Amino acid sequence: MHAWRAAGVALQGLHAAWQHEDAFRQEVLVALVAIPVALLSDASPVGKALLVSCIFLVLIVELLNSALESAVDYTSLARHPLAKRAKDIASAAVFVSIVNAMAIWVLVLVF
Secondary structure, three states: OHHHHHHHHHHHHHHHHHHHOHHHHHHHHHHHHHHHHHHHOOOOHHHHHHHHHHHHHHHHHHHHHHHHHHHHHHHOOOOOHHHHHHHHHHHHHHHHHHHHHHHHHHHHHHO
């Protein structure tokens, strides 16, 4: 029964991210195009796994970034250098995951 509750909570989180986070919606739309392209590509099975997994990694990091931003905003809406630093670092993690995905796609599909 615990697994069903955990899955329900996870689905609520996905729904909240979809409803409140523009970046998450945009990344999901990219994933809906990129994943079929990856699976239909001429890449090896390992290459396809890399292409798909790096797209999921972007989504995972975006979810964590959104969660952190929500927690920081809940704590206080006042501007604080540490809150800004936390949000900036989480945003940088999303950026790095996107750069990682782009590098993997180039390496797998071009080289």
